[in-house]
Amino acid sequence: MDPRRKRTRMLWEFVLPSVLADGASRAAEPPMDSDAFAGFYERSARPLWAYLVRVGGDPALADDLMQESYVRFLCAAWPESHQDEGEVAARRYLFRIATNLLRDHWRRPRAASIEDIPEEFLAAHVSSAQSDSQAILSPAMAQMSPRERQLLWLAHAEGYSHREIAEVTGLASASIRLLLFRARRKIARLLREPDLRTRSEP
Amino acid sequence: MTLRPCPCEKEVSELLARGQWPGNCVPELRAHVSGCRSCRDLVLLTETFRRARAEALGAARLASPGALWWKAQLRRRNAAVERVGKPILSAQIFALAINLCLVVGLLAWQARRGLGWLTWLEQLPQATTLHLGKLWPSALLNSGLSLTVLIPAAATLALLSGVVVYLASEKQ
Numbered sequence: 001m002d003p004r005r006k007r008t009r010m011l012w013e014f015v016l017p018s019v020l021a022d023g024a025s026r027a028a029e030p031p032m033d034s035d036a037f038a039g040f041y042e043r044s045a046r047p048l049w050a051y052l053v054r055v056g057g058d059p060a061l062a063d064d065l066m067q068e069s070y071v072r073f074l075c076a077a078w079p080e081s082h083q084d085e086g087e088v089a090a091r092r093y094l095f096r097i098a099t100n101l102l103r104d105h106w107r108r109p110r111a112a113s114i115e116d117i118p119e120e121f122l123a124a125h126v127s128s129a130q131s132d133s134q135a136i137l138s139p140a141m142a143q144m145s146p147r148e149r150q151l152l153w154l155a156h157a158e159g160y161s162h163r164e165i166a167e168v169t170g171l172a173s174a175s176i177r178l179l180l181f182r183a184r185r186k187i188a189r190l191l192r193e194p195d196l197r198t199r200s201e202p
Numbered sequence: 203m204t205l206r207p208c209p210c211e212k213e214v215s216e217l218l219a220r221g222q223w224p225g226n227c228v229p230e231l232r233a234h235v236s237g238c239r240s241c242r243d244l245v246l247l248t249e250t251f252r253r254a255r256a257e258a259l260g261a262a263r264l265a266s267p268g269a270l271w272w273k274a275q276l277r278r279r280n281a282a283v284e285r286v287g288k289p290i291l292s293a294q295i296f297a298l299a300i301n302l303c304l305v306v307g308l309l310a311w312q313a314r315r316g317l318g319w320l321t322w323l324e325q326l327p328q329a330t331t332l333h334l335g336k337l338w339p340s341a342l343l344n345s346g347l348s349l350t351v352l353i354p355a356a357a358t359l360a361l362l363s364g365v366v367v368y369l370a371s372e373k374q
Contacts, residue, residue: 037271071270137254
């Protein structure tokens with residue numbers, strides 16, 4: 001190559017740093033292809049929705065956050081340390097994204113008042129609250145803090161270990177043990193004593 | 203409040219995880235669970251949460267994975283375009299800065315030579331006919347540089363402004 005042209009090219013590469021090449025390669029290489037994603041989605045979407053709806057307490061919110069979680073999962077740079085662990089790690093990573101989205105949702109100031117919520121939305125809540133387990137668990141869960149709901153669901157519904165819960169929630173493994181112990185005591189008492197369970201919060 | 207777990211908790215957890223509680227449980231362990239608060243809580247919670255999970259799995263409303271896939275692709279592509287667009291934005295800012303410098307330089311240069319050429323503004327209301335020649339700055343016309351400086355400078359400004367406007371509109 002002509003040395004002058006080579007010098008000019010190097011200058012352009014300096015002015016437009018590897019952004020062009022980097023951007024193109026990132027756009028071209030998602031963490032999994034379309035078919036692999038469809039399979040992964042089929043296996044992980046329902047547990048993720050269950051987690052979001054039970055912890056967040058709102059099916060519409062669960063729908064939105066689930067979609068956003070998958071889009072972010074596909075857009076995110078997959079951590080290299082997790083690539084060898086396969087689908088189990090991918091699922092944990094997905095739950096972590098969803099947990100962060102829930103946390104962001106709770107931190108956001110509430111702008112809507114009860115009058116702004118359409119009636120059919122409230123009706124959907126009433127109709128979906130008919131199953132036995134929901135009638136038992138929902139009032140008890142409503143009296144737990146969001147963090148406690150997350151820990152309890154991940155430990156007892158998903159069967160995650162303390163280390164896995166720490167990875168999903170971003171808390172220290174030692175804290176998980178203590179928080180989970182307290183949350184378990186509290187919800188067990190609420191589940192055993194219906195009077196406590198149905199008592200509305202101030 | 204003690205945090206020491208019951209030694210049987212792990213065994214009970216494993217039975218619950220495998221779905222073998224209480225069917226495949228030895229009577230001694232069952233007797234222990236009925237007397238141990240920690241294990242009793244564990245059984246109660248795990249059974250309640252697993253039932254709630256099974257019900258929620260059936261109630262899930264799933265979007266199409268294809269739509270999510272394409273939405274993610276679109277977002278990735280937009281992010282890539284955004285990354286690529288950053289140097290272009292810098293170039294636009296650079297071009298704008300050059301333009302401003304040229305304008306300021308030209309004004310400063312003219313101010314040093316005296317703002318006499320602005321007198322045409324004062325003479326304008328008295329004039330019956332407008333002569334384009336009067337619009338030329340007198341300081342320029344009197345100097346040796348005159349049009350040889352003004353025209354290239356104006357042309358450069360016009361060209362750079364055009365480039366800036368084009369790039370800005372293209373980005374929008």
